[in-house]
Amino acid sequence: xxxxxxxxxxxxxxxxxxxxxxxxxxxxxxxxxxxxxxxxxxxxxxxxxxxxxxxxxxxxxxxxxxxxxxxxxxxxxxxxxxxxxxxxxxxxxxxxxxxxxxxxxxxxxxxxxxxxxxxxxxxxxxxxxxxxxxxxxxxxxxxxxxxxxxxxxxxxxxxxxxxxxxxxxxxxxxxxxxxxxxxxxxxxxxxxxxxxxxxxxxxxxxxxxxxxxxxxxxxxxxxxxxxxxxxxxxxxxxxxxxxxxxxxxxxxxxxxxxxxxxxxxxxxxxxxxxx
Numbered sequence: 001x002x003x004x005x006x007x008x009x010x011x012x013x014x015x016x017x018x019x020x021x022x023x024x025x026x027x028x029x030x031x032x033x034x035x036x037x038x039x040x041x042x043x044x045x046x047x048x049x050x051x052x053x054x055x056x057x058x059x060x061x062x063x064x065x066x067x068x069x070x071x072x073x074x075x076x077x078x079x080x081x082x083x084x085x086x087x088x089x090x091x092x093x094x095x096x097x098x099x100x101x102x103x104x105x106x107x108x109x110x111x112x113x114x115x116x117x118x119x120x121x122x123x124x125x126x127x128x129x130x131x132x133x134x135x136x137x138x139x140x141x142x143x144x145x146x147x148x149x150x151x152x153x154x155x156x157x158x159x160x161x162x163x164x165x166x167x168x169x170x171x172x173x174x175x176x177x178x179x180x181x182x183x184x185x186x187x188x189x190x191x192x193x194x195x196x197x198x199x200x201x202x203x204x205x206x207x208x209x210x211x212x213x214x215x216x217x218x219x220x221x222x223x224x225x226x227x228x229x230x231x232x233x234x235x236x237x238x239x240x241x242x243x244x245x246x247x248x249x250x251x252x253x254x255x256x257x258x259x260x261x262x263x264x265x266x267x268x269x270x271x272x273x274x275x
Contacts, residue, residue, distance in 0.1 A: 001145020002186060005111040008074045009147070010209070010236065011052055014262040017211060019053040020046050020254065021241035023078040026057045029085045035246035039063055042245055047072050049254035053111065055239065058098060061108045076149065077101075077110040080133055084120060089158050093126045097133040102140040113137065114149040114189060117180050119172070121157045131183065138184040150185035151213070152176040166215050168194035174205050181206055189213055189239050196229035203234040214240030220253075220274060224267040227260045237261050249274060 010017045022042060024032035036042045043063040046054055054064055055076040064075055079101035084093050095116055098104060105113045115137055117130045134150060141148040154167040154176055167173075170193045177190055188206045191213050193199050203210050212230050214223065223243045230238070238261060247253040256273035259265035 002141075002147050005145065005147055006186075008111045009053055009076070011262055015236065016231075016261045017053060017209075017237035018051045018254070018258055018261045019055050019076055019211060019237070019239040020051045020073075020244050021055040021214075021239050022046070022060070022245060023055050023057050024241060025060070026078055026081050027085050028083065032085070032242075035242070035250070042250075045250055046244075046254065049251040049258075051254050051258065052237070055114065055241075058104055058108070061110070065109055074111040075108060076112045076114055077105045077108060079105070079113045079137065080115045080130075082116060082118070082126075084118060084123075084126065084155075087158075093120070093123055095126055095129045095133065097136065101137055102144050102146050105146055106144060110146075112147040112149050112187065113141065114151055117150050117152045117176060117183075118155065119153065119176050120155040134180075134183045134185075141186075142184075147186040148184060149187040149189050149211075150180040150183065151189040152180045153191060153213075166191045166213075168192060170194075170198045170201050174201055177202055177210075178205050181208060187211060191215060192226060192230060196226055196233065199230055199233035199235065209236035211235065211237045211239045214238065214243045217242050217246055220247075220271065221267070224256060224260065224270050227257060228265075228267045228270070231260055231264075 051073050053074040053076045057078050080095050080097050082095040115133050118126050154172045156165045156167045188210045212235050244250050244253050252274045256270040259270045
């Protein structure tokens with residue numbers, strides 16, 4: 001049954017996927033809400049732009065799933081909530097799984113569930129919580145044919161970065177991706193490496209489809225050029241949030257990225273969708 005759901009996630013022509021993450025409100029971080037203050041409008045705009053999937057939480061998934069008809073993006077369900085993203089971290093960090101994640105995903109007609117695997121300097125307890133979440137979810141995912149997307153995230157030290165910032169060192173990303181695969185990931189959602197040309201090491205390590213995270217807001221040229229370079233490394237698509245939902249033209253940026261992911265467009269060709 002996993003294959004059936006994956007057929008709804010990955011585009012039938014290219015075999016790739018653009019998943020737009022709109023689950024930021026889950027994390028109680030005010031800076032994440034820019035562009036999605038009105039969730040109904042945000043989801044409606046994205047549905048019109050027709051990405052392959054939209055990543056939502058249990059409390060917002062109805063905004064997608066109540067839309068009638070078959071021609072709409074698939075639902076990817078975020079199943080864990082964490083408090084690790086602020087510029088000043090709380091005294092105790094945590095990453096907690098929602099109750100009955102696979103059951104809730106099935107009832108919401110999701111095609112995939114996603115769970116984090118954090119590596120935060122000097123915070124091994126959070127890594128242990130993430131591993132426990134994955135270990136609990138994996139057998140249920142297998143039992144009910146629900147694909148498991150694991151999101152290995154390597155953090156830079158908070159005192160250095162002032163909030164969550166990507167550590168793009170492949171020497172740190174690759175082992176964490178390997179751990180996610182060993183834990184049973186069906187899909188990997190990982191940060192880009194500092195040099196996109198190194199990303200084939202991540203793809204080779206994963207063995208399962210790799211989708212690349214977008215991370216913080218970047219310029220149009222930077223995000224399109226980086227996406228093009230990553231697609232050349234063999235990734236199967238992208239999971240972008242703020243670089244779409246905080247863009248002045250989210251529908252245009254979605255179409256631009258879709259052309260990179262599905263049509264093998266160059267960055268310059270993709271930029272025409274933003275004109």
